[in-house]
Amino acid sequence: ADVTEACVKLNWSKPAGNVDIYHVKFGGASIRNKTEGSEVCNLTPGSPYTFFVLSGVEDNSIWSDESNVTTYTRPGKVSHLNVTQNTHSSLLLAWERPAGHTTGFGVTAATDSDRVLFNETVTQEKVNVTSLPPGTKITLNVTALTAGGKLEGETVTVVSYTTPTPVSDLVLRTTSNTLNASWNSANGDTFDVELWLDGELVGPIYSVSTAEKPFVGLKAAANYAVRVSAVTGHLRSLPKEASAFTKLLPPTDARLRSADKHQITFEWSAPENIAKVNYTVRLYSTFWGQDWSHAENETFHTFDGLKSGTNYGFEVRTVANGAESDPAVASNYTVAVKKEISLSMMCSSAQSLLCDKQSTRDSVFNELNTHFRELLGDSVVWKLVKQEN
Template structure:
């Protein structure tokens, strides 16, 4: 161990950690297991990484947690050109943090020692140096803390060694195995003075130009720079950027930033499974590697000393292919269904554009709705990628919607040979109208093409007394037909005969015989209680009215119509069939009366009901008829009796099926005792429980036969106090 020698003045540095928080670039740390000198370690770090590691309060835990042995770090005593030692790290950062193992660093002892005028010793503290040791500071030496200088360790700073820390040197030697000595910082200011004494030369650990190694638990020690140790390199995490250009359906050009240091080449991963090696900063992905409309993620790794740096990443889509065979497959007045063939490659969705509207579709067909009838539409379809950043060339088609149906089609001015047909134009656009008239045999009687401004026409040369079907069809683009609107009219009206009516509970059917020798329209008027509820027009000699009220008296009036002429009316009346009420229930009862309720049939007009109450046991029966009433009270009943209630809907002479319910009046109970005498030739046979139960069951069967459930009764066995005797 080297010994100290004192010349002139020397001040001993008491080292502690100065915790300084500072920001830095994100770093990665790489422990290297091969044993080399400090210089070799630094050369390797500079060649394959950035530099030997610089330790800070922020990264020391991360660095040492993966260490298994003592390792070089980027610190040495005389690294910089400064006259002071331990000032800079290998990467040039200032030394703002220290984490020395106790006893390190070892200072050179060839300088005069500094002795404080007030010793580092209290009544409870072992002095820093004993009586056999030359003190670190003489009476003429100025200490590290004077009256005008902020002390190296203030009252708010935790020193690197406290009262429980092993001091740098004990009374006999400065080594790391010395017994702990409690040091109390001086409370008074000290002054360095020149000493006439020399310290013994005991600092055999002193190294003139030492390098620093970190122990696997984080503390620092000095080592000879030529010692062979593992080491830790660091490198700022590389965060370059890849730029794409000239992206097509099958190719793209890439350019990226150079990696730091000695980069041997670059390696490209395309979607994680394709590797390409490149020596340049650009690469062109061509037809062999890319598919149209596909998302690609390219990672560019700078390779340094056969190690991949943090990748530069870019994501992009190739341009999707153009759709083919775009056409319309179904056209209505307000919608057009388009279809097309999927292009080669991938497509995330399709965009349909027309009239400043956009529609997305995930399939190769779509129906466009809410269109204007008879209008010309130009549709463009492009295939797109998911983020809508690229799209294909446009595919285009022109389609007319079908025109709408005309409205308010009317016939007027009927004669025996002609009539006037008029209508209103449809919603949307039209280029004209097509008018037709046919008889019942579908023979054309009249045809004419009308301009879009002509909204009526006189239909001539019609046969007398004939049913005529007239139709008007709107046109678009001169030939595209919409749905036609039809109407039926007659010439020469004739009176009807044999009006016959039949009904169900909710419908009425009327039939008649037209006037002989002619066919005509018929107007049918339906009346209820003298008021017209419906009027309809038909071309056949029959009509059915649905959704009628049940049990209602309807009157049907029929007239033949031709133009402005009507035949004398023929009428007949009939009731719709009644439907039964529902949910008949006994709402309340007592000993002499029962109140019954029910629900009216659905859709009934004037509700008329027949109510009946009967008792089969007493032979009683009551009956009454009520109108628009949903409850009835029967009085004068017998207590404890089962009554049968029926309610029927009445329509004219017809009644519906009944709604029924049974209910008992409240029983007024009376107890009747029955005695039975048992005789038997066998002794004690009458006294057995089995015999008694047989007798009781026979009695119950007899009472059930006589009374049933028509009245309230119960039979119970009551034991006599005296036992039956056998006779």
């Protein structure tokens, strides 16, 4: 018998003798036919039927013994086949049972190269398809079965993907205003790359085909995070994230803001295009052996408890992520409290009248001036003046 989902086509041989008509009985119904064959329709898909055929004469007065055959209609095809819960090695395949009867479902999964990855018969309307390669296009087939799996319905196909495995070895390299991200990936057709700063996405989500993405025009001393997901089909892997600070730029234009006898204030300009950072400031006098360092979050700092008339050196650095920039430097004097000190010198010489010569007096004064310059330099305010008689 030839079968479809709703029909069975019967054929038989004419018996010897005189035959005018055939009587076909099945499932409480019957039909009559004058040819050696009959197509019976409106049957239930996937169901067993036993057909009885009798031959007779025209007036129905004489009928032969019954001949019978048992067969199944072909099962229907499943509907609403869908894929969910995609991972890098499995996916959940589900469908709705067709009308009629089925004894199970044949499920296969294969790659584009027709390599069969999964082949099982199940009785429920879903199956977890496992042991799949990551980042791969998967063709999935479901076929309704009946007659103990011997008779198949029409196969229904759906195409899906396993998710790629996450990328590895994500490395960020930075300058003061650029960042370059690179990574390794065993699978994935493309990559989605996101740049984040302070919990906010910076720019769009970039789709790239190579395992590298540069970013330019960034803020200095900012802690940027990069998230990378491998993409296959419409599916993304779990993201891999790394963060790094862009390099520090030093402050600029360190300068005096104000000074008095015991206090001095320096100010500076923040680097351009920089995220909010802190600073370290230093004030020192090598002459007095003084040295102070402080943390600061403003662009100025006041030092007090200083000595008057002293030249103080000043340094300011940007600080972020435990690193410091090169310094911006300046120096200036506190206001001097001047005090006059008189020095007298006695001159004796074996040469007559040598000490009275102007050249001798000038030479001694110059030597004394040189001595004080070596001793005091520009560390404090001082001036040596020769008094004329």
